[in-house]
Structures are given as structure tokens and as C-alpha cells.
Amino acid sequence: MSTSQPPTWPHCAHGADPAADPVGCRGIHVPGHTACLAHLADADRDAYLAALTPGMRIDHRGTTFTESLLNALLNALRDPATGHPCLGVAVFGSATFEGGAVFRSATFIGDAVFRLATFKGNALFGSATFIGDARFGSATFEDIALFGSATFEGDARFGSATFEGVAGFESATFKGDALFESATFKRNALFESATFKGDAWFGSVTFEGVALFGSATFKREARFGLVAFEGDARFGWVAFEGDAWFGSVTFKGIAGFGSVTFEGVALFESATFKGDAGFGSATFEGDARFGSATFVEADQFGPLVCAGRVVLSGAAFGGPVTLSFAVRRLECRRTRWSSTAEIRLRYATVDFAHAVFEYPLTIAAEPDPFVFTDGQPLAEDLFPSAYDPGVRVASLRGVDAAHLVLADLDLSGCLFAGTVHLDQLRLEGACTFDTAPPAVHWRRWPPVRFTERRVLAEEHHWRAGQPGAVRGWNAAVLGAGRAGPLQLAPVYRALRKAFEDGKHEPGAADFYYGEMEMRRHADDIPRSERGLLTAYWALSGYGLRASRALAWLGTAMVLTIVLLMALGLAQDTPKQTATGTVPAGGGKVTFEIDKDDPQKPTGNRFTGERFEKALNITLNSVVFRSSGQDLTTTGTYIEMTSRLTEPVLLGLAVLAVRNRVKR
Numbered sequence: 001m002s003t004s005q006p007p008t009w010p011h012c013a014h015g016a017d018p019a020a021d022p023v024g025c026r027g028i029h030v031p032g033h034t035a036c037l038a039h040l041a042d043a044d045r046d047a048y049l050a051a052l053t054p055g056m057r058i059d060h061r062g063t064t065f066t067e068s069l070l071n072a073l074l075n076a077l078r079d080p081a082t083g084h085p086c087l088g089v090a091v092f093g094s095a096t097f098e099g100g101a102v103f104r105s106a107t108f109i110g111d112a113v114f115r116l117a118t119f120k121g122n123a124l125f126g127s128a129t130f131i132g133d134a135r136f137g138s139a140t141f142e143d144i145a146l147f148g149s150a151t152f153e154g155d156a157r158f159g160s161a162t163f164e165g166v167a168g169f170e171s172a173t174f175k176g177d178a179l180f181e182s183a184t185f186k187r188n189a190l191f192e193s194a195t196f197k198g199d200a201w202f203g204s205v206t207f208e209g210v211a212l213f214g215s216a217t218f219k220r221e222a223r224f225g226l227v228a229f230e231g232d233a234r235f236g237w238v239a240f241e242g243d244a245w246f247g248s249v250t251f252k253g254i255a256g257f258g259s260v261t262f263e264g265v266a267l268f269e270s271a272t273f274k275g276d277a278g279f280g281s282a283t284f285e286g287d288a289r290f291g292s293a294t295f296v297e298a299d300q301f302g303p304l305v306c307a308g309r310v311v312l313s314g315a316a317f318g319g320p321v322t323l324s325f326a327v328r329r330l331e332c333r334r335t336r337w338s339s340t341a342e343i344r345l346r347y348a349t350v351d352f353a354h355a356v357f358e359y360p361l362t363i364a365a366e367p368d369p370f371v372f373t374d375g376q377p378l379a380e381d382l383f384p385s386a387y388d389p390g391v392r393v394a395s396l397r398g399v400d401a402a403h404l405v406l407a408d409l410d411l412s413g414c415l416f417a418g419t420v421h422l423d424q425l426r427l428e429g430a431c432t433f434d435t436a437p438p439a440v441h442w443r444r445w446p447p448v449r450f451t452e453r454r455v456l457a458e459e460h461h462w463r464a465g466q467p468g469a470v471r472g473w474n475a476a477v478l479g480a481g482r483a484g485p486l487q488l489a490p491v492y493r494a495l496r497k498a499f500e501d502g503k504h505e506p507g508a509a510d511f512y513y514g515e516m517e518m519r520r521h522a523d524d525i526p527r528s529e530r531g532l533l534t535a536y537w538a539l540s541g542y543g544l545r546a547s548r549a550l551a552w553l554g555t556a557m558v559l560t561i562v563l564l565m566a567l568g569l570a571q572d573t574p575k576q577t578a579t580g581t582v583p584a585g586g587g588k589v590t591f592e593i594d595k596d597d598p599q600k601p602t603g604n605r606f607t608g609e610r611f612e613k614a615l616n617i618t619l620n621s622v623v624f625r626s627s628g629q630d631l632t633t634t635g636t637y638i639e640m641t642s643r644l645t646e647p648v649l650l651g652l653a654v655l656a657v658r659n660r661v662k663r
Contacts, residue, residue: 007062007094012036026062026094036063037073049076054086055109061091067099067121074106082107089132092117103128111154114139122165125150133176136161147172148190155198158183166209169194180205188231191216199242202227210253213238221264224249232275235260243286246271257282265308268293279304281378290315300324303370307382317341324370326380337361345391346370347383353415354398364407364429365391397481401425413457417483422494427502433510434460437472451545454510456491458483459518489518509544516542539652546656553649557618560642564614567634618642 009028012035016024027036030048037045037060052058054077065073079086085103089110100121111132116139123145133154139161146168155176161183168190177198187209193216200222208230216235220242227249234256243264249271256278266284269291277298284306292314295301303324304310310325313333320339326346337357343350344366352363367389370378383389393406395415402421405428412434416422434457436450450472461476462484463469476482483491492515499508519525520533536542540549617631617639631639 009061010034011062012039014039025064027064028059028061036060038064038066038069049073052076054079055088057088057090057110059089059091060095061093062095063092064096064098065101067097067101070097070099070101074103079107087112089113093135097121097123100124108132108134111135119143119145122146126168130154130156133157141165141167144168152176152178155179163187163189166190171195174198174200177201185209185211188212196220196222199223207231207233210234218242218244221245229253229255232256240264240266243267251275251277254278262286262288265289272296273298277301280372283379283382284308284310285382287311294318295321303372303378305378305380305382324366326370326378326383328383344370346380346389347387347391349392349394350409351394352399353395356400357403360403360405362405362407363391363393363409364405365389365409367408406431415458415480415483416456416491416495417458417481417487419491419494422491423497423501425495425498427498427504434474437470451541453513454507455514456488456495458488458491459514462488485518485522486524489515489522492518513542513544539649540656543652543655546653549649549653549656553646553653556642556646556649560618560638560646561611561614563634563638564617564631565611567632567638618646 004022006023007026007028011023012025012027012029013023014025014027014035016022025036025039027038029035030037030040030044033040033044033048035041035044037048040048049072052073056077058073058077060073074085077085077087082105085106087106087108087110090108091111091113093113094116095114096118098120101119101123103123103125105127106125107129109131111134112130113135115135115137117136118140120142122143123141125145125147127149128147129151131153133156134152135157137157137159139158141161141163142165144165145163146166148168148170149172150169151173153175156174156178159179159181161180163183163185164187166187166189167185170190171193172191173195175197178196178200181201181203182205183202184206185208189207189209189211192212192214194213195217197219199220200218202222202224204226205224206228210231211229211233213233213235215237216239218238218240221244222240222242223245225245225247227246229249229251230253232253232255233251234254236256237259238257239261241263244262244266246266246268247270249268251272252274254275255273258278259281260279261283263285265286266288269289271290271293273294274296275298277295277300279302280300282302282304284304285308287308287310288304288306289309289311291311293312294316296318298317298321299319301321301323303326306325306327308327309329309331310327311331312335313331314335315332316336316338318338321337321341323341323343324345325343325348327348329349329351330343330345331351332355333351333353335352335355337355337359340359340361341357342362342364344364346366346369350363369380372378390410391408392410392412393414396404397415397418398420400420402424405426407427408429409431411431419425433454436453436455438450438452457474457480460474461480461482464473464475465482492511496508496511496515499505499511516533516537520530520537525533533542538548539552540546
């Protein structure tokens, strides 16, 4: 309140000076008098105090209290039964307490109004009971303010209050709402073992010293939005039974949330952690949201347990950090890492879409529960014993994978389309992919059978969306988008190269198969090329299915044998003949040796002898050898065709075996 403006109540005006202080004393008139309690005549003051009884309403707005004057007032209101002051509605708005203000164990039956009050000495409210609202808005505590073990049955309003000394609320109980918006704690703020049964509002509060909330309990919402913790903030063993809001909070020192339990949603969106982010052994029964948070120097985050989601989308990590989470889902969309990082997980499904990192980053599954430095394992009671502790990746879209390492992850549902430098991705340990549907599937005629191979989730989605799709292909979930063969062929090609660089040739073969499948189904290739790819697929599975090539080879050989027996082998082996001519008048004889043309077979053509000859010719054809058998003209062409096709099929079978076993 401006000193040049008089208060709204009838005031004492003691010491007013038209030049220096036209208002004078601002204390409200004592009833029946024209002066405040501080400037009342001794006899009148004694009479006023003598008339007071415990539980009476008092109004001393703007009054200046010395320690002795305040003690006299409280003694007049002391309850003989308890020996402690008992006040009804107590109005001390804009009052000034020049000495110690001792309200220890006092009971305020009605509202306690200390709005705009100034406490120049110690303000001692330990074990006090506020049955009505406690209003300390914009109050100033120039020295120690102690509310330890106090009970606030109504609302506790400390909005815009200033605590220049230590503020102690240890073991205090707030049954109504606790409102500390825009308050300033210049030294330590002690809320250890406090109980907040109503909403706790700390919006825009500034903690310049250490803020201790150890073992506190928040039964309903706890809001710390826009708070600035200049020193350490320690919330160890706190229980937030409702939602906890720390949006836009700044932690300049240590943010100590070790062993804290969040039963509702924990929101740290846009928070800034300039020191360590201590969430070791923290338990989140709901979601933990750190969207757009900034971690400047945090080197450890966790290990923690979260039964819901840990949201790090839009967050930024400034230094090397290790994240250790046992969490159901981790969302890291557009998260930025400016240094090396390691993310170790259990039970999690990870969404890493459009994350940004310029240094090596590892995402790994932790096979065993996390262990603290003291050797104690992290409790995972929030997860049933039958729940799979493995880690699944949902998306890597938009990620530059040049520095990404994945270890022991389930990639069966991962979306890869749009990933940059996917060929430089490092896969370590047992990283698994989805597979093609097993067994034979009937789609009218003929039946469809897919051989086992590694398949991307996006191929599952594309095939499931095709007309007449067979059962077994997984349909796309909402938000997965849709990628076709044109988009998936480069993805398969890049993963193939990544497996080849890792000397994992069998895995690379599966991705080569997928690449060729996508090329065969793409709409932009010429019909002739599609036909060639189809033939390549049908004959040998793109040179990767030895059984298919061998089956065709066997079929070709049987067909060759049958044709040779039916049409190719001559009826009999032709005999050589010699014809002699004696010229007239001479003794010289010339013999011309000729051989009859092989005759077409007649009679029973499928005899054991003919089978043996046909088999010999066919086997020689497989290895490019001539059988030397006498064949009919048709048989000659059959042999030529056999010598062209069967060695190719044999070569494809050998190639397929080689692609599966080479290292």
C-alpha cells in the first residue's frame, strides 16, 4: 500500500505530518476509540484487553505490534482449559510485527488474516491450528518463519508471500488447499513430512535456497508450474497421491526426486534441469511427462519405474547421459541429444520418431533388473511377473541412424520408412524382426505359401491392405501411415547393407529378398523387368531359396527323361554300312561308309533300357556334358534345351545355399 494513500478502514493517524507523512499510523481504531491498539492510552488498552475472551473476533489491521503488545493480546485470549491462545476471526492485515510473533500452539477458530503483514522478527506458528482459512498473501517474513506441525483445516493462502529467512513447514498438515503462488523463499524452504490433503499450488514460486520436501505426502494435485529452484530441490520419499505439476520449473541445483512415488500424472513439461536430475528409485504409477524439458548437465536419469508412459518428446539433453527406465512406453519424438547417450530399458515400447542426435546413441534392453550402487535391485512391483521384460521399438522414422546402436531389441513392429543413413545402423545382440505368415493360405486358387524370412512391419501393413490379402499379415495401427513398395525397397536395401557390414550374411539375404519383392511389386518398373523378376522369384526365390531351385531342377530332369524316352531316343542304334564301286578298266575300289539316320521310336518306349539312357543324357546335361547317345532330331533339341536350363537351375541352388551359409 502506498504511504501517500490512507487505508480503507478508519485509522489511527498517530504521528501524521502534512509534509512528511500525511497518513500517519495506519492501525485500525479499537472499537469505541479513535486510536489503534498500539497508540491507545494504557488504561483504555487494559480495559480493552480485559474485556476479551477466548474465541472472540479481533481486528487489528495496519497495527504495529511490539513483542510485548502482541503477548499481552494473546494472553487475553488464552484458553484456561488448554493454556494456549484461542482466536476467533483474527484480522491482522497490513499489520507490522516488530519483534518476535509467537503464535505457537494457538488456535484460530475463524479465518486468520495476515495479508500484507510484515514480520520483522521470528514468526513462530508451530503447532498452531487454523480451523478457518489462513491468509498470508503478500506477507513478508524478514526472519525465520516456522509453521512446523501446524494444522490448516481450511485453505492456506501464501500467494506472493516473501520468506527472507528460513521457512519451516515440517510435518505441517494442509487439509484444505495450500496456495503458494508467486511466493519467494530466499533461504531454505522446509516441507519435510508435510501432508497436503487438498491441492498444493506452488505456481511461479522462487526457491533461492534449498527446498526440502522429503517424506511429504500430496493427496491431491500438486502444482509447481513456473517455479524457480535456485538451490537444491529435494523431494526424497515424497508421495504424490494426485497429479504433480512441475511445468516450466527451473532446477538450478540438484533436483532430488529419489524414492518419490507419483500415483497420478507427473508433469515436468518445459522444465529445466541445470544440475543433476535425481529420479533414482522413483515410482510413477501414471504417466511421467517431460515434454520439451531441458537437461543441461544431467549425467544420470533413473533408474526409475513407470507403469504408464515416460514422455521425453521435444526434450533436450546437453551432456553425456544414461537413461535407465523400467517403463511400459517411452516416447522420444523430436528429442535432441547434444552428446553421447545410452538408453537402457526394460518392459518398454519405444517411439523414437524424428529424434535428433549427433553423437553415438545406444538403445539397449536390460536383461536383469537395474541395480543401484549399493547393490540393491530396483523394485519392479508395478509389472506383473508374467509381463515380458523385453524392449520393442515402435518407430525410427525421421532419425539419422548414422550414430545409432540397437542392442537386443524387438524390431518386429518398428517403422523404418524415412530413416536417414539406415545402412549405417548398428544392430548388436539378438535384434529380432517380424516374419512372413507361416503355413499355406488359401486365396481361392492356387494356394499361397510364404517362406519364412525377416519382414518389416511396413510390408505387413502394405500386404494387409491389398485386395484379397491372405490372413496373417498385420494391419497398420492408427497413425502408422502407409508405405508402399517404392518406399520400402530402399529401406530393405539399406538394412541389407547394414547386415552385410556387420558380417551377417543370412540376415542380409532376407533383406535382399524383401528388396526384390518390393521391386517386383512396384508400379514404376517396366513390364518386361517385372516379368524377369517374377521368373527369378518363381525359379529360385531371387537366388535365395535352394529348395525351390532344386524342385525346379528335379522337375526339369524328370520332364527331360520322359521326353527323351518318348521322343528323343532312336528306335535302334544305326549300323554303319560300306558301299564299294569298281571303276571300268581299273582295279581300284572306293568304299563310302555312311550311317543311317536314327529312326523314331515305335512300340513300347518306356522300358528300363531306355530310362537308363535318358537318365544318363539328363545327368550329363546338368553339367554341360554331351551324352554321345544317338538321338532323334527332336531328342537333339531336347538335349540342347536341357543343357541350357538345368545347369542354370543347379547354379541357382548352389548360390542359394552359399548365401545362407557364408559369413
